[in-house]
Amino acid sequence: MRKNFKFSLEKGDLLPTLLMMPALLMILCIMIIPLGYGLFLSFFQVGFGKTDFAENFIGLTNYLKFFHDGTARKAVLNTLLFSAGATAGDLFWGTLGAVLLLEINEKLGKILRPVITVPLLVSPIIVGLIWRYIYDVKGILYWILGLFGLGIKEFPGVTSASTALLCTVIAHWWQVVPFVIIVMTAGLLSIPEEFYEAAYVDGAGAFQSFFWISFPLLRDVYMVVLLISGVDTLKVFDIIYSLTGGGPNNSSITMSIYAYSQAFEQSNLSYAMALSFIAMTVTFLAFGVPFVRHNFKKHKE
């Protein structure tokens, strides 16, 4: 990989460079320059009004503060928990749904296909809102649980610190599992039918043929879904913002929510910047290398 690392332009590379310029310039101005500015800010004590940088240099204080801030540590832990739970569920339910979608007959599949794209088009803030209504103490979930003799004691929902994060994960599943189903269905359909027939002749059951044929062949698809879902869930904001707002008692607070509230509710701009940089670092540490490596591999093929 290192060997290819050269920035010399070969003949005829001027036009492609120019073609990429507008996109790169936009990324530079709206992403990279603000990131640099933000990193700069995180070493100073600044608010919305104060702009005197020379006097307010505080070095790494904001980053050190992070290690003593219980809420921030909780936010990191919650973000990782949310991401792990949400991604694992996405892959599990998505695979299950895709297999089911292929098992049902064509007519029903034609009904189900457009239906499952609906959650994907709903804004995450509305997803949070919908589930907030469902989880409402007098809402539909507790009515249904009531039919089975269960109540708020057995499943405290968003009112308790123990289950609030789980509630947000379920709302996330509702929205993202359809995406995984669609991708997995396409992946499963790309596997030649003969493989399954051969396995059937050899006496393999449905589960065996899934684990020994579909799963290995779909490894790349799983990898991509894992990357997309993993990165998106580490950035989660909207669903939690409208469903729990991070509460109760910060039990569902995530990095993005905490940084947002530090910046725009507490006006701790520099501390919020430091927090959001830590959030970004977590994302890069978790998924940066596999992300680029995957892109590289695909490009070479």
Added chain:
Amino acid sequence: MQYRRKWYMKLIIMLLFFLALIWTLVPVYIIISNSFRRTLDMKIMPPRLIFQPILSHYQKIFALDSFGKYFVNSAIISLCVTMITIFFGTLAAYGIKLFKSSLGQHLSNILLLGKMVPAITILIPLFMMMNRLKLTGTYVAPVLSHCCMSLPFVTWLMASFIRDIPMEILESASVMGCSRMKAFWLLILPLLKPAIASAVILVMQSSWNELIFSLQLTNLKTYPLTVGVARYVGAVSVDWGKCSAAATITMVPIIIVGFFMQKFLVSGMTAGAIKG
């Protein structure tokens, strides 16, 4: 498929099918139907399927909170974002294809890493910069920020479609004396029509549904619908009547657009994942 089914397996599959249908559609139905209910009736369980629909929530949000304007704002922002990102993204993707050296690969990696930057990390400094430039509260701020979030994805998507176009087409075009840009307009772009349709629906929905940038970079004059919805969501209580009506107005148009462009929606999502 080829396994012979026992009757109970068929029954279980049918049951799961209906469960999936209910699981997906009921939450959306609840909010839409609630927007036509009196606020008091929303707390009645089990929810009545037949009720006297009222429009007062809609009247309130249109008359008191100018949701009509928010709707126009959302439309303007998402259309601008869609056009800008697809134009620049397609050019960039064609650039990646044309590169002979590995520079294109490195540049596309940089673009791709942009996908991993959390919105909040950019939002805070961008907010201060936009404030300094007096651009908060104009359409420029949300449009640029949404573009920046979507551009890496569009480039990635278009590049994965362009990769499938055989190099021979370009080579034969150059033999015929066709410049590379001319080949792009005459040969590549027509082949990319379905890809562009996929990008249109995916980018449009992500901009239409975007919240965090719009929340801080817009003001009363340029609020999009999602911010309008967010303003009804309190920390403790929610005004369910207005909220449901606002949510319905926000999600129904994009669901309808998505329904008609469903083929492209699905092919866009699978292209991203299957082809990488």
